[in-house]
Amino acid sequence: MITLSHVSKKYGKKTVLHDISFSVQAGEITGVVGPNGAGKSTLLKCIATMMPPTSGLIIIDGSNAAADPQAVRHLIGYVPQEIAVYQELTVKQNIEFFAKLAGKRDLRAIQERCEEWQLMPHYRKKVKHLSGGNQRKLNILVALLHDPQLLILDEPTVGIDIAAKQEIVSYLKQLAYEGKTILYSSHDAQELQMLCDSYLIMKEGELLFYGPKERLRQHVPYPYNQSFTDSLAHVGEWANR
Numbered sequence: 001m002i003t004l005s006h007v008s009k010k011y012g013k014k015t016v017l018h019d020i021s022f023s024v025q026a027g028e029i030t031g032v033v034g035p036n037g038a039g040k041s042t043l044l045k046c047i048a049t050m051m052p053p054t055s056g057l058i059i060i061d062g063s064n065a066a067a068d069p070q071a072v073r074h075l076i077g078y079v080p081q082e083i084a085v086y087q088e089l090t091v092k093q094n095i096e097f098f099a100k101l102a103g104k105r106d107l108r109a110i111q112e113r114c115e116e117w118q119l120m121p122h123y124r125k126k127v128k129h130l131s132g133g134n135q136r137k138l139n140i141l142v143a144l145l146h147d148p149q150l151l152i153l154d155e156p157t158v159g160i161d162i163a164a165k166q167e168i169v170s171y172l173k174q175l176a177y178e179g180k181t182i183l184y185s186s187h188d189a190q191e192l193q194m195l196c197d198s199y200l201i202m203k204e205g206e207l208l209f210y211g212p213k214e215r216l217r218q219h220v221p222y223p224y225n226q227s228f229t230d231s232l233a234h235v236g237e238w239a240n241r
């Protein structure tokens with residue numbers, strides 16, 4: 001579904017992604033993990049066609065995403081770290097607006113999701129009056145309402161309560177079971193552990209590890225390999241070259 005080949009990204013003279021290559025199969029949930037400033041958001045923005053890499057190739061479903069972003073955008077649902085819904089509109093108005101952009105007329109599935117994620121009581125409230133967690137849920141919902149094949153979520157559940165996180169995790173697992181490919185960045189080791197089949201570990205713009213969770217366990221040095229949650233939580237300490 002996704003192949004990166006020698007991708008680098010510079011902001012001005014500063015290189016923040018160094019020669020990144022990996023391939024992700026369809027239906028896989030990959031956790032993108034690393035300490036602050038590792039380059040996770042930059043990598044996800046490049047794959048989501050929010051900005052081009054400085055060099056290298058990003059192939060999504062057979063198309064060259066950097067050269068022709070329009071060819072792949074309909075395949076991608078991107079949930080940015082920042083809340084990207086309209087604060088002055090209600091939940092309902094936001095959903096109707098993004099549904100219209102996506103050419104989606106039947107809103108029943110989205111309304112059901114609002115019920116399950118406890119957004120219905122807030123349906124007619126302006127977003128600015130919602131809690132941070134509810135804004136985040138709406139952020140996820142509108143980014144995915146065009147039914148994309150590739151879901152790119154950048155720390156989507158910050159501030160969301162544990163029960164709602166679990167609902168979101170099981171929803172994403174269901175989508176992966178249906179064949180969607182998911183890239184998921186988070187600092188929450190437990191959430192990652194519940195969700196991910198594979199991991200992509202980054203530090204200082206370099207890809208230190210990409211592979212299935214079973215192989216990551218072997219890769220993690222003692223004592224962190226005693227608990228997988230600990231090893232993810234302390235990734236910044238052991239992920240050295």
Ligand SMILES: Nc1ncnc2c1ncn2[C@@H]1O[C@H](COP(=O)(O)OP(=O)(O)OP(=O)(O)O)[C@@H](O)[C@H]1O
Nearest residue numbers: 011012014016034035036037038039040041042043
């Ligand atoms: N627009 C920008 N201009 C210049 N430098 C930037 C820009 N965006 C990010 N950076 C720098 O690029 C590096 C990688 O940042 P990025 O946000 O991709 O890391 P991250 O792993 O997502 O971090 P976090 O976990 O804190 O979200 C950091 O050193 C950051 O300061």
